[in-house]
Structures are given as C-alpha cells and as structure tokens.
Amino acid sequence: MHADVRRGTALCALLALTQAFYIPGFTFKSYRDGETIPLFVNKVYSDKSELQYAYTELPFVCPPTHRIKTGRFTSGASISLNLGEVLRGDRITVSDYELIMGNDEEARYLCAQTVDQDGLKRTRELIRDGYVAEWIVDNLPGATSFQTTDKSRKYYAAGFKIGEEVVSKQGGLPQYLIYNHVTLVIRYHRAPGKDGDRGKKVIVGFEVFPKSIAANNRTEDGLPKDLQNVRDPMMLIPTSNSTGEIDESEAATLTIPFTYSVYFREDEQLQWQNRWDRYFVAQEDSSNVHWLAIVNSLVIAGLLTAVVAVILARTVRGDIKGYQEDGGKPKLKRARGPMSPTNGMEKGGLLDQLGDLEGEADVSDDEEPEDITGWKLVHGDVFRAPPHGGLLAPLIGSGTQLLFMAIGILLLSAFGILNPSFRGGYVSVGTGLWVFAGLFSGYFSSRVYKTFGGQLWQKNVFVTASLVPGLLFSTIFVLNLFVWIQASSTAIPFGTLVGLVALWLFIQLPLVYVGGWYGYTQVGSWTHPIKANAIPRQIPAQPWFTKDVQAILLAGFVPFAVVFIELMFVFKSLWVDKSGYYYVFGFMAVVSVILLVTVIEVTVMATYIQLCSENYHWWWQSFLIGGSSALWIYAYLAWYFFARLHITGFVSSLLFFAYGGLACAVYGLLTGTVGFLSAYAFVRRIYR
Structure with missing residues (x-):
C-alpha cells in the first residue's frame, strides 16, 4: 500500500512538470520614449538545407555604415556569442536599421546595393530553397504573423522570407523577386513596477512584414512614392536603365534599393513574461498529442x-x-557440460x-x-x-x-x-x-x-x-x-x-x-x-x-x-x-x-x-x-x-x-x- 502511494505521488510530481513549459528570465530591459533600440541581424536558414549563412555575408545585404550607436552597440559590430550560439550557426551583428521607441517611420531609406551576376545567381538559389532571415530585437526573433484557423488567436513563426519564386501559369523558367522593403511592427507593453511608473515600456512582440517594390517610381531620396499601392515587384533580372530591357551580358549588374517602415503599437493583453507564448501557440494546440504520448x-x-x-x-x-x-540438498544427475568445482560461495544468497x-x-x-x-x-x-x-x-x-x-x-x-x-x-x-x-x-x-x-x-x-x-x-x-x-x-x-x-x-x-x-x-x-x-x-x-x-x-x-x-x-x-x-x-x-x-x-x-x-x-x-x-x-x-x-x-x-x-x-x-x-x-x- 505504501509503495503504491509513493509511486502515485512520484507520478503526480512528474506530471506536474508538464506545466513547467516556460519560465522567463529574471530581468527585463525597459525603454523610454526616444530611446534607440538596436536591431540585430543573425543568419538565414531553410527547411530544405542543413546549411545556414550569416546574413551580413549575403550578396544583396547593405554593408554596415557604423553610423547607428545605441549604448554599447555600434552598427556593424559583431556580438560576442556563447558556445551554444556558435555551434548552432549564429552570427549576430548590429544592423543599420534605426528604431526609436515611440517614433513611427512610414518610410526610411537604408541603401542601394549593387549586385553582380554571381551575386544574383546566389540570391536566386537562396530564394529557390526557401531561405528565411532571422532578425532580433530585445532578444525576440523577428516573426511572421499568422492567425489560428478559428481566427481567435495570433501566433508567430520565427523568421521571414527573403524573396519569392514566381512560376508562370504558362510554363517556362521561374522568376525570382526579392523583398527589399520591410515593415517592422514593435509591440510594447507598460513596464512592470517602478519602470512603468516612469513611463518606460517593454517589448512584447516583433513582427516583420516583407514586401517587394521595384526600383522605379521613387522619389529623389530613394523612397517609394506609394507604399500602399505597389504595382511592380523588384525582380532579380538586370535591366538597362535607359530602355528597361533585360541586359544579358556577363558584366550586367542590378541595383536594389532597400527601405523600411517602423510602427510601435501597444499590446495591452500580452504581458512581458508571456511574450514567447505566441511562438508556441501552434505547439500548444498539439498538447493532446503529447498526452497521448505519455499514455502510450x-x-x-x-x-x-x-x-x-x-x-x-x-x-x-x-x-x-x-x-x-527441500533442505538445500537436491538430487544428483549427470552434468550437461564440463564444469569445475564452485568456489567462493557465500552463505545467505540464492546459491x-x-x-x-x-x-x-x-x-x-x-x-x-x-x-x-x-x-x-x-x-x-x-x-x-x-x-x-x-x-x-x-x-x-x-x-x-x-x-x-x-x-x-x-x-x-x-x-x-x-x-x-x-x-x-x-x-x-x-x-x-x-x-x-x-x-x-x-x-x-x-x-x-x-x-x-x-x-x-x-x-x-x-x-x-x-x-x-x-x-x-x-x-x-x-x-x-x-x-x-x-x-x-x-x-x-x-x-x-x-x-x-x-x-x-x-x-x-x-x-x-x-x-x-x-x-x-x-x-x-x-x-x-x-x-x-x-x-x-x-x-x-x-x-x-x-x-x-x-x-x-x-x-x-x-x-x-x-x-x-x-x-x-x-x-x-x-x-x-x-x-x-x-x-x-x-x-x-x-x-x-x-x-x-x-x-x-x-x-x-x-x-x-x-x-x-x-x-x-x-x-x-x-x-x-x-x-x-x-x-x-x-x-x-x-x-x-x-x-x-x-x-x-x-x-x-x-x-x-x-x-x-x-x-x-x-x-x-x-x-x-x-x-x-x-x-x-x-x-x-x-x-x-
């Protein structure tokens, strides 16, 4: 009886651990309005390949200008990594994207990157293989936002696509467009405790919405004239600037302008300690399967x-x-195989x-x-x-x-x-x-x-x-x-x-x-x-x-x-x-x-x-x-x-x-x- 109680208690304790899914860190970073928030770029990865690549080493990425400074971070600087980050292929660098808490930016110009034929070929291969980029803000990976099938909850998928493969319905070779504009949505909540009383905020969400915008129809500053009605995407095809025709020469290059938008939105429902929950909504929906595994x-x-x-x-x-x-004295029979006398037997055991x-x-x-x-x-x-x-x-x-x-x-x-x-x-x-x-x-x-x-x-x-x-x-x-x-x-x-x-x-x-x-x-x-x-x-x-x-x-x-x-x-x-x-x-x-x-x-x-x-x-x-x-x-x-x-x-x-x-x-x-x-x-x- 007592043994059964002990076993039952142990089982209940183990099952209680199933509720210990995630306990956040003990400290958080809060920001006041006007404070610069660093955006880190990490790597690109794909479910079609085991190979990852540092984002800053991709041919289409704008080189850092070292002009953005926030605290101890300067754009272009590499972040020190622990052993686990190095072994998992992380290569984290401070970017030139400028995020200022509370300041919305409808459109900002980043750079225009010129890519040669080899770089275009490499970029098309990455897009074809479905590579997605990982950016980081306040230790949260940039996410693509989705809705559950019943539209009741939002959930995140870490990373966002760097481009898209377009296959014509009439057949022929596929074409590739690159996402050269990103809309960054930073979701924040009132900071807990005394920081909140001082008006500080904590980041609870980081969403990235990529878009492809052609190089034409832009202002002198390189910004799109109309972000809401984009007609032509940025195709990875070198063209002649004067005629707009495809340039198939080996020396042909393509200049890709990069822009971004930033919006800060308050999320009153999501607390800082629960900010990772949206990354796990899809996994929580399968909790019944986990219980099935335990029962099995x-x-x-x-x-x-x-x-x-x-x-x-x-x-x-x-x-x-x-x-x-039998008194420990069984009857005798002939041995089945060669056997030597037994030695060293101790009293008190089976022998x-x-x-x-x-x-x-x-x-x-x-x-x-x-x-x-x-x-x-x-x-x-x-x-x-x-x-x-x-x-x-x-x-x-x-x-x-x-x-x-x-x-x-x-x-x-x-x-x-x-x-x-x-x-x-x-x-x-x-x-x-x-x-x-x-x-x-x-x-x-x-x-x-x-x-x-x-x-x-x-x-x-x-x-x-x-x-x-x-x-x-x-x-x-x-x-x-x-x-x-x-x-x-x-x-x-x-x-x-x-x-x-x-x-x-x-x-x-x-x-x-x-x-x-x-x-x-x-x-x-x-x-x-x-x-x-x-x-x-x-x-x-x-x-x-x-x-x-x-x-x-x-x-x-x-x-x-x-x-x-x-x-x-x-x-x-x-x-x-x-x-x-x-x-x-x-x-x-x-x-x-x-x-x-x-x-x-x-x-x-x-x-x-x-x-x-x-x-x-x-x-x-x-x-x-x-x-x-x-x-x-x-x-x-x-x-x-x-x-x-x-x-x-x-x-x-x-x-x-x-x-x-x-x-x-x-x-x-x-x-x-x-x-x-x-x-x-x-x-x-x-x-x-």
Missing part, C-alpha cells in the same frame, strides 16, 4: 512491468522456496540454497544437482570478466557522464531555467555539465575496470577521457571540411575548435583523472558473491530469439515505442520549423523517466532469459540491449528524411545523416549504460 508510454511500461514482475518475482522466488523446502556441492551434496566435478536448471547452472561463470573489458569500462564511464548531463538539462529545462530566451543555452549548459561530469565518468569507469581485473588504471582513465570526445571531435572536424567549402555559418570556427580541445585537455581530462584515481585506488572494485570457475562452461545451442542480432532488435523496439510520438515533435522542431524552440520539456521529462524504466525492465528481462539459456556472456549483451533502441530511432530518422523533409543536396544530406547518427550513438551510449548497470545490479542480487 505508460501503457507499454505498465505491461512490461507486469511481465517482469511475473517472470522474476514468481519464478525466482519459487526457485528459492523450492530449495528451502546458498544449492548447498555446498562438494560437502553437503557430495557432488563430483562432473555432476550437478538434478533440480539445478537454467540460470543456476552458470553460477560459476556468470561473473567471469568479459572479453574486451578494457573497452566496455570506458563506455560505461562515458555513459554515466552523459546520464548526468541529460538529467541536468531536463531538470533545468522543465523548471524553466533553460528556456528559448537563453539563446544557445542548451548546448552551453550541456557542455558545462558534460565537462563537470568527468568526475563521475572516471569514477565509474575505473571501478568497472578494476572489477574486470584491469591493472593499468591510468591508461583506462585516458581512454575514458578521450574515447567519446575524440570520436565526436574527429567526426565533426571531417564534416566541418564540407561545410567550410560551402562558406556556411554552420561551420565551427577554427578558434572554437581550439577552445574545445583546450576545454578537454585542461579541464575534463584532469577531472576524469581525479575521479578515476579515487574510484580505482580508494574505493576499488565491486565484490562478487562467487568466484569464476577455472574452466569456462560450454554454452549450449541458443534459441533464435536470444541470439545477438535478434535479441538486440526485439528488445530495442519496446523503448522506441515509448518515445517515438515525442520524437515526432523534436524532429519537427529541429528540421521543419528550424527554430529549435522545442519547449515542452515537462512532457519530455515524464517520457524520459518512463523510457529509463522501460530500458531497465527490458534489459533485466533479456538478461534473465539469457541466463536461463545457460549463456553467461551477459556483460556486453546487457549494454547492447540497453542501447538497442538507438537503431530503431535512426531508422525512424531515415524514414522521416525521405517521407517528411525536403532537404536536398549532397552536403545537407550528409550532415543530416551524420549528425543524426552521432545523436543516436550518444543516446545509445546513455541507455546502454543504464541497461548495463541495471543488469549488473540484478545479477548480483540473484546470485548473492
């Missing part, structure tokens, strides 16, 4: 829990009870129920008790050190490091400390947690390594500290070569790569060393209730479902079934919306807890079945089964690529599958470690 996960986990309870509780306890009733084979039952070296079957037959080999234990130990250590990082990010996100307003925060904080968790990595790796009988603990520490980071760094470096060629902002700068190496060398490596030293020399190995036989037992032929490939595929499907609905939202946020504003970490936290419980139960059940088949090679098998759902997730990722995405090009496809593979490998390492540790605890429990 609970049903699967509940059924699995019932199976594990029946198989393990009844079967194992039944075996114990049978031996207790104590078997009796002393040499003393009490008078069993010879080639005989076994008649009633000993299944998992009890391999008691003399179950704790035999696995092959390649020097590789398994570093993997387990790295898995515990990932587990600590993942739990930290989920908790910080579910309680709103990490949120979309903290740009790049997930990657930056995750990297910090990963580095700090090097202590746990070295500790667990060294203890497992010593348990396997390893002697060179310093070598194990170095392998633990460099195996996963080295593989990740090498893969990312090779992929970066392809991205550098494309001149994309997705490429990690060389200085950042050097900084990451220094972070590993001077911080993580010493932390792993300290944890490894403490785990190996001060704490030592885990003790086992029995010693391994001198001669390994022969393993009989295995059923088809316990063989390596079949067992891994079958066991991995169950955890995948728990998370695949929530994965749909993660994939959509990363590769369809391209905003990265996945925010329902309350739901994610609940699903993650259910996932870990499912991984533990699947691994324990698979290990029990394997031992019942007299196969004592469970060390690696438990790790692989725990992480096997990564294979199903990668297959799901491949299906999503071909069925739902519009990504084209070799480099973009390579980046998608390579980074997707790295993410699945990291996930598999984490869940594989959870599976290994749970199977290890289970085996120690039944053989004690």
Whole structure:
C-alpha cells in the first residue's frame, strides 16, 4: 500500500512538470520614449538545407555604415556569442536599421546595393530553397504573423522570407523577386513596477512584414512614392536603365534599393513574461498529442512491468522456496557440460540454497544437482570478466557522464531555467555539465575496470577521457571540411575548435583523472558473491530469439515505442520549423523517466532469459540491449528524411545523416549504460 502511494505521488510530481513549459528570465530591459533600440541581424536558414549563412555575408545585404550607436552597440559590430550560439550557426551583428521607441517611420531609406551576376545567381538559389532571415530585437526573433484557423488567436513563426519564386501559369523558367522593403511592427507593453511608473515600456512582440517594390517610381531620396499601392515587384533580372530591357551580358549588374517602415503599437493583453507564448501557440494546440504520448508510454511500461514482475518475482522466488523446502540438498544427475568445482560461495544468497556441492551434496566435478536448471547452472561463470573489458569500462564511464548531463538539462529545462530566451543555452549548459561530469565518468569507469581485473588504471582513465570526445571531435572536424567549402555559418570556427580541445585537455581530462584515481585506488572494485570457475562452461545451442542480432532488435523496439510520438515533435522542431524552440520539456521529462524504466525492465528481462539459456556472456549483451533502441530511432530518422523533409543536396544530406547518427550513438551510449548497470545490479542480487 505504501509503495503504491509513493509511486502515485512520484507520478503526480512528474506530471506536474508538464506545466513547467516556460519560465522567463529574471530581468527585463525597459525603454523610454526616444530611446534607440538596436536591431540585430543573425543568419538565414531553410527547411530544405542543413546549411545556414550569416546574413551580413549575403550578396544583396547593405554593408554596415557604423553610423547607428545605441549604448554599447555600434552598427556593424559583431556580438560576442556563447558556445551554444556558435555551434548552432549564429552570427549576430548590429544592423543599420534605426528604431526609436515611440517614433513611427512610414518610410526610411537604408541603401542601394549593387549586385553582380554571381551575386544574383546566389540570391536566386537562396530564394529557390526557401531561405528565411532571422532578425532580433530585445532578444525576440523577428516573426511572421499568422492567425489560428478559428481566427481567435495570433501566433508567430520565427523568421521571414527573403524573396519569392514566381512560376508562370504558362510554363517556362521561374522568376525570382526579392523583398527589399520591410515593415517592422514593435509591440510594447507598460513596464512592470517602478519602470512603468516612469513611463518606460517593454517589448512584447516583433513582427516583420516583407514586401517587394521595384526600383522605379521613387522619389529623389530613394523612397517609394506609394507604399500602399505597389504595382511592380523588384525582380532579380538586370535591366538597362535607359530602355528597361533585360541586359544579358556577363558584366550586367542590378541595383536594389532597400527601405523600411517602423510602427510601435501597444499590446495591452500580452504581458512581458508571456511574450514567447505566441511562438508556441501552434505547439500548444498539439498538447493532446503529447498526452497521448505519455499514455502510450505508460501503457507499454505498465505491461512490461507486469511481465517482469511475473517472470522474476514468481519464478525466482519459487526457485528459492523450492530449495528451502527441500533442505538445500537436491538430487544428483549427470552434468550437461564440463564444469569445475564452485568456489567462493557465500552463505545467505540464492546459491546458498544449492548447498555446498562438494560437502553437503557430495557432488563430483562432473555432476550437478538434478533440480539445478537454467540460470543456476552458470553460477560459476556468470561473473567471469568479459572479453574486451578494457573497452566496455570506458563506455560505461562515458555513459554515466552523459546520464548526468541529460538529467541536468531536463531538470533545468522543465523548471524553466533553460528556456528559448537563453539563446544557445542548451548546448552551453550541456557542455558545462558534460565537462563537470568527468568526475563521475572516471569514477565509474575505473571501478568497472578494476572489477574486470584491469591493472593499468591510468591508461583506462585516458581512454575514458578521450574515447567519446575524440570520436565526436574527429567526426565533426571531417564534416566541418564540407561545410567550410560551402562558406556556411554552420561551420565551427577554427578558434572554437581550439577552445574545445583546450576545454578537454585542461579541464575534463584532469577531472576524469581525479575521479578515476579515487574510484580505482580508494574505493576499488565491486565484490562478487562467487568466484569464476577455472574452466569456462560450454554454452549450449541458443534459441533464435536470444541470439545477438535478434535479441538486440526485439528488445530495442519496446523503448522506441515509448518515445517515438515525442520524437515526432523534436524532429519537427529541429528540421521543419528550424527554430529549435522545442519547449515542452515537462512532457519530455515524464517520457524520459518512463523510457529509463522501460530500458531497465527490458534489459533485466533479456538478461534473465539469457541466463536461463545457460549463456553467461551477459556483460556486453546487457549494454547492447540497453542501447538497442538507438537503431530503431535512426531508422525512424531515415524514414522521416525521405517521407517528411525536403532537404536536398549532397552536403545537407550528409550532415543530416551524420549528425543524426552521432545523436543516436550518444543516446545509445546513455541507455546502454543504464541497461548495463541495471543488469549488473540484478545479477548480483540473484546470485548473492
């Protein structure tokens, strides 16, 4: 009864986290009338490509004049970025757009940019691929405004298109127009507290409405004569200024005038702490699907829990009870395979129920008790050190490091400390947690390594500290070569790569060393209730479902079934919306807890079945089964690529599958470690 109450309380607490979608920052910026508000330009991105580009490096963008100054910002200056922003491809620069709080501007001239043939070709390619621009005001991304289907609510889609592809109904080649005028709508609200009493305001919305206006029919200042009735768009076709005819010469250029309008509008309904809500309206409409994901996960986990309870509780306890009733002296029969005398058995565990084979039952070296079957037959080999234990130990250590990082990010996100307003925060904080968790990595790796009988603990520490980071760094470096060629902002700068190496060398490596030293020399190995036989037992032929490939595929499907609905939202946020504003970490936290419980139960059940088949090679098998759902997730990722995405090009496809593979490998390492540790605890429990 008490256990049920505790489980119910824990479940309610987890479900309560689903309401912790977003908690804003603790400070806000307020502006008084007449104060200049900086507008930052960042990058352009598309759902058809994995390549992003810095906005200021595009051929049609007006070069900065350094004439706008507001506080510490000067137009053309690059903003210092955190690690997460750099890795996600951000390149934030102060623009020449002048926004003054409370001052509406019907039309202002920015510049006239002359673009050559190569630049026009490049611009047409960006428009064809559907690239959208990301601008930022007061940490809010410029948004395209929409209405819900019932017209009851407004919602935002981050970014705005840089142009449009026009396809003629009569056929022929498509034409491209560029949006060279933007109407900026800044929505504000009275500032909270004393700032509001002084007349200050806070920004709660930033909307961008782009428009294409031809270069003709303008005033001497370069402004359109009539913004409301625009007849001709700005087509990306070089023309002769005198005749208006198309100029097809290689030296032809096109001069594009850029203008903008600014309007400030008060929004009395939207508070500052809720200003991100409009970016999430579309996601909130799918909350029922998130609940469906949780119910689906609970049903699967509940059924699995019932199976594990029946198989393990009844079967194992039944075996114990049978031996207790028989006085611990079962009858004898001939052994099925070669077996050496058992040594090192301790009293008080399950094996104590078997009796002393040499003393009490008078069993010879080639005989076994008649009633000993299944998992009890391999008691003399179950704790035999696995092959390649020097590789398994570093993997387990790295898995515990990932587990600590993942739990930290989920908790910080579910309680709103990490949120979309903290740009790049997930990657930056995750990297910090990963580095700090090097202590746990070295500790667990060294203890497992010593348990396997390893002697060179310093070598194990170095392998633990460099195996996963080295593989990740090498893969990312090779992929970066392809991205550098494309001149994309997705490429990690060389200085950042050097900084990451220094972070590993001077911080993580010493932390792993300290944890490894403490785990190996001060704490030592885990003790086992029995010693391994001198001669390994022969393993009989295995059923088809316990063989390596079949067992891994079958066991991995169950955890995948728990998370695949929530994965749909993660994939959509990363590769369809391209905003990265996945925010329902309350739901994610609940699903993650259910996932870990499912991984533990699947691994324990698979290990029990394997031992019942007299196969004592469970060390690696438990790790692989725990992480096997990564294979199903990668297959799901491949299906999503071909069925739902519009990504084209070799480099973009390579980046998608390579980074997707790295993410699945990291996930598999984490869940594989959870599976290994749970199977290890289970085996120690039944053989004690």
